[in-house]
Amino acid sequence: MTSSNRVRLTGVAEQTFGTTPNTPRMRTQRVTSIGLSKKTTYADPNVIRADRMNGDPIPVGQSNDGNIGIEWHFPPAGSLLRSEIQSAFCAAFVETPSRDNDGTADSVITDIGTVANAITFTTGAAFVVGHLILNTGFGVAGNNGLFPVTTGGATSLVSTGAFTTPETAPPATARTKVVGFQGTSGDIAATATGLSSTTLNFTTLGLAVGQWIKIGGTGSAFRFATSACNVWARIAATPTATALKLDNLPPSWTTDTGTGKTIRVFFGDMIKNGVDKYGITCERGYMGQTVPTYIAQNGMRVNTLEFGGQAKGVATGSIAFVGMKGTVTTTSLDASPDAEPSEADYQTLAFSAHCGRVGYGGAALGSPNWAKAIKFTINNNLRPIEATSDGDSTAPGPVDVQDGSFDVAVELDTFFGSKAVLDDIENGIARAINTRLYRDKRAMIWEAPRITPREGDPTVGGKNQDVMLPVRGTASYDSVTGAQLILNLLEYAEE
Structure with a gap:
């Protein structure tokens, strides 16, 4: 038997869409359900037999799709969730400069403090004067914390009066990340x-x-x-x-x-919707079996992604994929995948407790039209491209996954305290809608900068109930930001 409590979901971002990287570094994901599906498609024979019986069904192809359920947490750099967000937005995050030893000591960050107040590292995006960096994971406590950059550069930086104890081989956990300016x-x-x-x-x-x-x-x-x-x-x-x-x-x-x-x-880092194609290879591992079965699926693009929640509720969501090919084996793509983001370090977000704002039209929603629930839904309208031959008769799956329009729906439930929001629905007035969740000095801000509320009518379900206004809107192009949906991730912020 196989227990759901022993199923592991891992994945890796594909550098070339539809191709699993060689010796991939798989990342484990925190999920609440796994509904991924690899199916062989069959056709029934139409041969007429005098004995009225049928021949065997004919395998004609393969489909790979399905969904997963999640509880939202801050998605750290390198996590599978962050790769899924990029696939959903069809764009890459614009990230602040950073350096990370990422599991290998003295590899990217090669010294701190040997040259007075300086960090040296391999080349990359430059740090500039005024940047505020957050150091974490260094072996000397005094080398961790917030520091202003006083001399920038692509291979080193200086923060005057900092890093008084040298580390000539910074540990595998050492990380330097721009989190602001000063x-x-x-x-x-x-x-x-x-x-x-x-x-x-x-x-x-x-x-x-x-x-x-x-x-x-x-x-x-x-x-x-x-x-x-x-x-x-x-x-x-x-x-x-x-x-x-x-x-x-x-x-x-x-x-x-x-x-x-x-x-x-x-x-912090920011992503806006775009037109690029980002694929993921997913693997389910049924670890409770004596010899575990692994089902890998490549060319998986995020078709729909949901983020939302309601008052005194956990921030939840689902991610649905459309993909290309799958295999079933007893050998994992990565026998020792990276662990999922720690629940202690990256705790689940919740509305009410961690929601600092639900914004509407540039202002925070409050009395008398408090927000009770909010949800953003991305739909990429993906479709698999089927061909008569893809050169692989052993796994004849789709040859590509093509996208359609980038649709964003927003659901906002408010208490009906005045007719202000209802007027926007009646008159088709476009507004920005956003929400900010903040926990452990990390922030996640979802924003549809131009939403036209299309539906909504005050509902009366019965006596002794609050009258609610369920607002339903769709996003359109916003000329100020050049986007329909924006996600900001602040790795560190002080309130």
Whole structure:
């Protein structure tokens, strides 16, 4: 017998769509259900027999598809969930510069502190002056934490007054990641339209329209004296050297010169929907068997992806795939796959407890139209491409998986406290809808920047019940952000 508690799901991003990498490094995924399917398709013979009996069914091809259920957590770099998000968005994350030894000591980050205040590493995206880095996993406690970059570079960086104890061979867990930026004393100010600087150049930091930021760090030295300026906001226009225009600012936003403050601002990785093809090879391992069976499926693209939840509920979702080919063997693609993201380090997110905002039309939904539930659904309208021959008679599956339109549906359930949202439905007024979940100093922000509410009517289910307004809308192209759906992932932010 095989127990569901002993089934393992692993996967790897394909460098070439439809081709499983050689000796793949598989990643285990946290799931609540596995409904993947590899099926041989049969046709019945139509031969007429005098004895009224039938011949054997004829195998004519193969299909690979299905879905998985998940509880949402922050998807760390390299995780299978992050690869699935890229497949769903048909785009890659635009990531802040980072270096990661990723399991092999002294491989990417090769030294810290031997040269005073410096980290050396292999070449990659450059760190620049003003970047705020987060160091984790170093062997010396004092080498971990937040540090401002005072001298940048592609193979080294300097943070003055830091890294006092050298590590000549940083451990396998060592990681350096840009999580924000920091001005010098008195340099960053809050203006009527966002942030300004005198010395720090906003155009060099990797900031983009549609990116969410958190202004203000922990401790009075790193935040504005005016509490209304230490908030979450969205970049609303291409940065200039000295100005960062913001929207989604609260009504209490005001100006503050930042005198004597080294203001910290946090930002992270961002993905917008695109047109690129990202495939995944998935493998189910039935580990409870004496000799485990492994079912691998390649060329798996994410067709639909859901993210959402309701008040006092876990953030849940499902991911449905359309793929190419599958095999059944007793040999795993990777006998020792990477473990799934630790539940202790990457805890499940929940609405109410970890939801800092549900935004509608640039403002947070609140009294009297509080949000009770929200869900975003991506549909790529994928279709398998079948051919008479694909050169592999042993596993004649689809030769490609083609996409259709990128459809985004948003479901927003609000308490019917006024007719403000209902008016938008009646008049077809497009609004932005977003939600932010924050836990353990990590943030995930989903946003459809232009949603037209198409359906919604106040419902009365019976006595002693709240009247709800279930809003149903679809996303369209937003000229400001150039996207229909945006996901921001902040690996570290201080509230």
